[in-house]
Amino acid sequence: MTDVLLEVTNLAVHFPAVPLPVRAVDGVSFRIRRGETLALVGESGCGKSTVARAIMGLVPPTTGEIRFDGAPAPPLGETARRPLLSKLQMIFQDPDASLNPRLTIQASIAEPIEIREPGLSRTERESRVTGLMNDVGLDPSMRARYPHELSGGQRQRVCIARALAVRPELLVCDEAVSALDVSIQAQILNLLVDLRERFALSFLFITHDLRVVRHLANRVAVMYLGQIVELGPTDALFDAPRHPYTEALLAAVPSLDAARAVATRARGDIPSPSNPPSGCRFHTRCPKVFERCPKESPELFVLSDDRHCRCFLAESEAVPSVRSPSA
Amino acid sequence: MTEKSGPWTDAYRRLVKNRLAVAGAGVVAVVTGLCFLLPPLLGLDPATTNPSIAHQPPGAGHLLGTDGLGRDYLARVLVGGQTSLLIGFAATVASVVVGVLYGAVSGYYGGRIDEVMMRFVDFLYGVPYMFLVILIMLLFSETARGNPLPVFVALGLVEWLTMARVVRGQVLTLREREFVLAARLLGAGDFRVIFRHILPNVAGIVTVYGTLTVPAVIILESFLSFLGLGVKLSWGQLVAEAVGVVNPIRSYWWLLLWPSILLATTLLSLNFLGDGLRDAVDPKARR
Amino acid sequence: MTGEAPERDATPLLSVEDLSTEYAIDGRVVRAVTHVSFSIGRGQVVGLVGESGSGKSATGLSILRLLPREGRIAGGRVLFEGTDLAKLPEADMRRVRGGRIAMIFQDPMTSLNPYLRVEEQLAEAGVLHLGLSHRKAVAEAVALLERVGVPDASKRAHGYPHEMSGGMRQRAMIAMALLGKPSLLIADEPTTALDVTIQAQILDLLRELVRERGLSVILVTHDLGVVAEIADRILVMYAGRIVETGSAREVLTRPFHPYTLSLLRSVPRLDRRASRLESIAGMPPRLDRGPFTECTFAPRCPLVREGCRAREPDLAPAGPDDRRLRRCILAPDEVAR
Numbered sequence: 001m002t003d004v005l006l007e008v009t010n011l012a013v014h015f016p017a018v019p020l021p022v023r024a025v026d027g028v029s030f031r032i033r034r035g036e037t038l039a040l041v042g043e044s045g046c047g048k049s050t051v052a053r054a055i056m057g058l059v060p061p062t063t064g065e066i067r068f069d070g071a072p073a074p075p076l077g078e079t080a081r082r083p084l085l086s087k088l089q090m091i092f093q094d095p096d097a098s099l100n101p102r103l104t105i106q107a108s109i110a111e112p113i114e115i116r117e118p119g120l121s122r123t124e125r126e127s128r129v130t131g132l133m134n135d136v137g138l139d140p141s142m143r144a145r146y147p148h149e150l151s152g153g154q155r156q157r158v159c160i161a162r163a164l165a166v167r168p169e170l171l172v173c174d175e176a177v178s179a180l181d182v183s184i185q186a187q188i189l190n191l192l193v194d195l196r197e198r199f200a201l202s203f204l205f206i207t208h209d210l211r212v213v214r215h216l217a218n219r220v221a222v223m224y225l226g227q228i229v230e231l232g233p234t235d236a237l238f239d240a241p242r243h244p245y246t247e248a249l250l251a252a253v254p255s256l257d258a259a260r261a262v263a264t265r266a267r268g269d270i271p272s273p274s275n276p277p278s279g280c281r282f283h284t285r286c287p288k289v290f291e292r293c294p295k296e297s298p299e300l301f302v303l304s305d306d307r308h309c310r311c312f313l314a315e316s317e318a319v320p321s322v323r324s325p326s327a
Numbered sequence: 328m329t330e331k332s333g334p335w336t337d338a339y340r341r342l343v344k345n346r347l348a349v350a351g352a353g354v355v356a357v358v359t360g361l362c363f364l365l366p367p368l369l370g371l372d373p374a375t376t377n378p379s380i381a382h383q384p385p386g387a388g389h390l391l392g393t394d395g396l397g398r399d400y401l402a403r404v405l406v407g408g409q410t411s412l413l414i415g416f417a418a419t420v421a422s423v424v425v426g427v428l429y430g431a432v433s434g435y436y437g438g439r440i441d442e443v444m445m446r447f448v449d450f451l452y453g454v455p456y457m458f459l460v461i462l463i464m465l466l467f468s469e470t471a472r473g474n475p476l477p478v479f480v481a482l483g484l485v486e487w488l489t490m491a492r493v494v495r496g497q498v499l500t501l502r503e504r505e506f507v508l509a510a511r512l513l514g515a516g517d518f519r520v521i522f523r524h525i526l527p528n529v530a531g532i533v534t535v536y537g538t539l540t541v542p543a544v545i546i547l548e549s550f551l552s553f554l555g556l557g558v559k560l561s562w563g564q565l566v567a568e569a570v571g572v573v574n575p576i577r578s579y580w581w582l583l584l585w586p587s588i589l590l591a592t593t594l595l596s597l598n599f600l601g602d603g604l605r606d607a608v609d610p611k612a613r614r
Numbered sequence: 615m616t617g618e619a620p621e622r623d624a625t626p627l628l629s630v631e632d633l634s635t636e637y638a639i640d641g642r643v644v645r646a647v648t649h650v651s652f653s654i655g656r657g658q659v660v661g662l663v664g665e666s667g668s669g670k671s672a673t674g675l676s677i678l679r680l681l682p683r684e685g686r687i688a689g690g691r692v693l694f695e696g697t698d699l700a701k702l703p704e705a706d707m708r709r710v711r712g713g714r715i716a717m718i719f720q721d722p723m724t725s726l727n728p729y730l731r732v733e734e735q736l737a738e739a740g741v742l743h744l745g746l747s748h749r750k751a752v753a754e755a756v757a758l759l760e761r762v763g764v765p766d767a768s769k770r771a772h773g774y775p776h777e778m779s780g781g782m783r784q785r786a787m788i789a790m791a792l793l794g795k796p797s798l799l800i801a802d803e804p805t806t807a808l809d810v811t812i813q814a815q816i817l818d819l820l821r822e823l824v825r826e827r828g829l830s831v832i833l834v835t836h837d838l839g840v841v842a843e844i845a846d847r848i849l850v851m852y853a854g855r856i857v858e859t860g861s862a863r864e865v866l867t868r869p870f871h872p873y874t875l876s877l878l879r880s881v882p883r884l885d886r887r888a889s890r891l892e893s894i895a896g897m898p899p900r901l902d903r904g905p906f907t908e909c910t911f912a913p914r915c916p917l918v919r920e921g922c923r924a925r926e927p928d929l930a931p932a933g934p935d936d937r938r939l940r941r942c943i944l945a946p947d948e949v950a951r
Contacts, residue, residue: 043809044780056512076511085514097505102334102527112513146334151897159509166513181665182836186880186893193890208810215882215891238884252814253884254839265818266811268765269779285811 004070005170005202006032006055011064012226013050020274024050026226027064029300032170037196037203039217039234041210041249045273046223048206052174055204056090057081068170086116089163093175095155099147105158106143109133112165132161135198137191153184157191164195172204177212189215210253214238222246225281226273228300232307242309244288280311288313338531341607348603351596358593362408371402373560385581392581395572403565404585410561411590414479415545421483423537426490427529433491434498435521445495448488456485460556475558478551482544493536497529531608539601542594549590562586625696626653627830628677628798633690633700635669635676642902646672646685648854651929656797657828659820661841661862664851665877667898670834673851674800676700677832678717679707694798713743716791720803722783726775732759733771736790743794751793758789762819781812788819792827802834817843838881842866847937850874853899853910856929860938870932870940870949872917909942917944 013025025047032038040048053059055066057076066073068087074080092098099108109129113120120128130140136157147155156176163171173192177185189212195201205217213220213234220237222230222245230243241247248266266285271277277284283293292312300310301318342348365371377397385392391400433444460481501507502525510524549563557564569582635647647669654660662670675681677692679699692699699710711717719725727735733752736759740751752771759767762785764778775783784804791799801820805813821844823829833845841848841862848865850858850873858871869875879892896914899906908923909915915922921943929941942949 043811058508058512082514085512088512090509090512092505092509094505098509100506100510100524100528103523111510111515115514115519148334162509162513182838182877183665183880183894186882186891187895189882190891190893210810211882211884214884214887235887248811250884252810254813254817254837254843255884265814269781269812270809 003033004031005034005036005068006204007065007067008051008055009065009067011051011054011066012062013047013054013059014062017274022274023226023276024273025054026276028223028226028228029064030221030228030231032202032204034169035200035202036219037205037217039205039207039213039220040223041207041213041220042223043208043249043270045225045270047226047273048223049174051223052090052172052204052206056088056172057084086166087168088170088172089166089168090172090174091156091159091163091176093178095152095159095179096147098159099155101147104144104146105133105138105150108147108158109143109162109165112162116166128165129161132165135164135195136161137187151184152180153187156180156188160188160191160195164199167199168201170202170204172206174206175208176205178207178209185212192216210238210249222249225271225276227281227310228308229282229310230308231300232303236307242303242307242314243282243311244286244313245282248285248287334531338607342603345603345606347599348607351599351603354592354596355600358408358589358596359412362405362412366402366405366409371399371405373398373402373406375399382577382579384579391585392579394568394582400581400585403560404562404589407560407562407565407586408589408593410475410558411545411548411563412593414475414482414548414558414561415541418479418482418486418544419537419540421479422486422490422540423533425483426487427494427526427533429487430491430494430496431498431521431526431529434495435502435517435525437499437502441495445492448491451484452488459484460551478548478556478558481551482547485547486540486544490533490536490540493532494529497532498525501525501528535601535605535608538597538604542597542601545590545594562590566590626655627658627695628832629653629691629693630673630677631691631693633673633676633692634688635672635681635685636688637672637682637685639684639902644902645688646854646901647676649690650851650854650856651690652849652856652859654798654830654832656830657824658847659824659831659833659845661845661848662832662834662851663836663838663841663848665836665898667853667901668851669854670836670851671802672854674717674802674832674834677800678711678715679704680711680717709743712739712791712796713794714796715798715800716794716796717800717802718784718787718791718804720806722780722787722807723775725787726783728775731772731774732778732786736771736786736793739790739793754793755789758792759786762786762789762792762823763815764789779812780808781815784808784812784816785819788816788823792823792829796829798830798832800832800834803836804833805840806835806837813840820844838866838878850877853906854901855910855941856939857911857941858939859929860935864938868946868950870938870946871911871942872915872944872949873911875949876916917949919943 009029011025011028015022015024028051030038040051042048050059054061057073060075068084073084106126106129109132110125113125113128129143133140133143138154138157138161150158177188180188193216196203207213217234219232220234221228222243224245230237230241230246237246238250241250245266247264251264264287267287268285271284277294279294279296280298283289286293298310298312298315300308301314302308303314303317304319375398379397380393381395381397383389383393389399389401391404394400394403429444433441463477463481507520507524510520548557548561549566551557552561552563553567565586566583569579569586572579572582630653631651633647633650634645637644637646650673652660662673664670676687677699687700690700694715699707733755736755737748737751740746740754741748746754756768756771759771764770764782764785770778770782778786805816808816817840820831824831833841835841845862848860848862849856850865850871852873858865858869858874865874866878869878876892876894880894882888882891894914899910899913906926908925909927912918912922927941927943929939932938932940932946
């Protein structure tokens with residue numbers, strides 16, 4: 001039982017396409033320790049969802065390594081993946097599409113139990129499901145209902161209950177609250193925080209909403225066009241971002257209190273992952289761009305205080321290190 | 328809590344609101360009932376010939392008249408209906424079973440398997456239908472002519488192709504839906520995924536296409552009869568015979584009228600029912 | 615925004631009076647909007663804020679009479695430059711839409727016809743509403759595309775919507791809306807589908823346009839942050855009713871209605887981590903059960919009292935400022951807690 005639960009090293013996922021392959025993930029490395037919540041943030045095309053799918057085995061890596069609890073994590077379909085199915089689970093963004101419309105809530109939540117313990121009697125299964133429904137704040141009397149009779153928030157709770165049934169150690173949440181109304185979002189976030197404490201869960205939380213990140217995550221990795229551009233503890237990163245893209249993201253979050261930081265605005269549109277800009281991929285939009293940027297690609301520099309930043313502006317602070325990929 | 332509301336009950340409710348569909352279902356039920364129940368109940372005999380009363384118009388004793396060999400037309404029309412309907416439903420069931428399994432496997436496994444399987448379907452699509460049928464007829468010996476089996480095989484062979492394509496398309500989409508991914512991530516094997524998650528969500532469209540296949544088969548069979556390749560006694564066969572005796576001197580209108588009416592009515596009703604089912608089952612109609 | 619409402623004109627540009635809108639669904643009547651009244655002056659940005667089912671979108675659509683077949687305006691008036699839009703014949707309404715009042719929507723992908731070149735669609739407004747020749751209208755369109763920040767405007771205009779990114783398409787939509795020289799723009803969740811950095815650019819753009827052209831904007835959104843950035847005044851909607859109004863700053867810093875307060879408390883903050891987010895238990899009420907005999911928020915309200923269940927409160931001023939309204943029997947300081 002090691003301290004590091006998930007280790008991703010130089011992960012790259014390229015999808016074949018014409019005329020150029022889509023380099024959705026292009027050299028991503030990070031670690032998640034037991035009990036930790038790492039947020040993966042970024043906008044369209046940054047590759048965060050693809051990272052999630054690669055970790056879950058739904059998409060095979062083109063290059064790079066994914067290790068869970070020390071052992072390699074092969075893609076879904078290979079027999080070596082089977083034991084991992086109980087350790088990693090995923091909550092998807094769209095609560096509508098995440099539940100089989102033909103199955104009752106009871107059937108959906110009970111499925112993993114049925115698969116693993118086919119010998120259980122119906123009453124035993126039902127009582128397990130009751131326990132799970134209570135855990136996620138659902139009224140067990142709703143077990144006979146169908147997904148379309150439930151609200152978005154309730155459906156998402158069902159998905160969480162289903163995932164919990166296998167007693168996972170790591171929960172990957174792919175924009176799990178993005179499709180919900182604000183007040184419902186708050187309910188689900190509170191629920192996740194509760195469950196994290198009760199069941200000692202670790203989270204990989206994928207989102208584009210930085211406000212949620214602050215509330216939930218210990219550490220944040222900011223992604224842009226397939227790469228991590230900044231990585232560090234949440235509070236430190238939010239209070240003093242080092243990468244111009246992180247600054248632009250933070251400044252762009254609309255709020256009454258946000259400072260009028262128009263100078264930090266990222267310009268123009270997000271480039272396509274099949275044809276990323278030369279040198280530093282952010283240079284086409286960076287408000288602080290200078291001549292070196294289009295020519296060379298900065299590496300993910302390790303800064304002195306458990307921070308990483310992929311920007312020449314931070315190079316001077318970099319702690320010289322062997323190509324160490326993550327904190 | 329008060330009303331049960333599953334995906335099937337919702338679809339059912341939507342269906343019964345559609346008057347045309349309900350009417351269609353009703354008509355089909357009535358026609359089927361008449362064809363199968365009336366002959367044994369009334370002791371009707373489609374086969375006994377009696378040349379002395381040949382070509383009698385409808386009247387006492389023979390409600391629908393008699394044909395060229397003096398056979399009771401009511402009996403022939405009803406018993407012919409049995410054959411038409413039976414072929415229609417049986418060939419449909421066969422094409423559904425084969426088409427669904429074929430399409431599900433092809434769509435679910437994808438890749439090379441899918442390519443090969445679908446090329447085969449494309450190939451069969453390209454073969455001229457009549458050519459196939461004649462080939463099959465020749466394969467069976469002369470004595471089997473008029474027997475429903477070769478016709479049934481020929482029809483089944485053609486109809487499953489469409490079903491396979493439709494199902495494959497649906498399966499390809501469903502395969503990437505989050506609830507299917509979730510099931511696989513929870514440890515579900517291929518069998519469970521296909522039979523518990525994918526096929527039940529395909530059932531709706533299969534029902535619709537299946538219902539629309541029945542009239543298609545009946546028409547095909549009628550067409551075959553017209554060409555002289557059909558079964559001994561069916562609506563299509565009766566129509567073909569009726570057309571065969573058209574002449575400028577005497578009109579035997581009843582020979583053409585009754586089977587035509589029944590054929591047309593049944594086909595229309597099945598189509599209304601199929602359309603209604605499609606509207607009832609279509610998830611886009613669900614808000 | 616400054617949060618100060620500009621000097622009121624003698625006649626506001628748009629005055630919605632007692633608007634009610636219904637939808638007939640499955641034999642039931644859903645009251646999506648109930649007795650909504652507000653006005654907007656020139657150069658003002660009003661934010662219509664609420665979650666799903668609050669009636670905010672329905673209100674916007676009602677103003678332009680763009681309700682779907684099953685919807686209809688059940689009562690009230692929509693006075694625009696003196697005319698009641700609710701009673702206007704459809705032919706006249708068409709002259710208003712895209713001309714004096716324009717609307718932009720959430721998903722630019724479905725607002726632009728994928729089969730027409732961008733300049734064609736934009737030029738349409740010029741031809742229909744300004745009586746320009748086709749050539750002049752296209753020139754106007756390209757000029758506007760430049761103004762809204764589309765790089766390589768004439769090339770983009772000559773191309774098709776699918777060749778543009780989401781942000782660019784939304785800019786094109788704004789250009790299309792502006793072509794008819796409207797005095798009022800209704801924006802229904804214009805940035806919800808966009809990435810955050812692009813959203814910021816679009817909001818910057820809207821702010822500039824308001825300043826430059828004295829454009830009035832009704833911004834329909836669920837995002838409190840977006841209204842904070844751009845709106846002068848906020849109308850909070852719940853269950854088809856307005857439950858609170860006031861300047862943006864006032865409503866967001868000192869809400870007078872428990873729903874607004876709960877909503878603000880359930881949004882996680884960027885500047886510090888909260889130990890627990892306040893969430894609102896339960897769900898919004900059904901709107902197909904006829905008139906309410908109690909406050910619509912009562913079943914979920916953390917501050918509910920006896921009197922709340924007696925009847926639905928009126929939308930009334932909280933103090934001397936008759937533009938600071940709330941639909942609640944509690945006194946303002948009771949809500950601020």
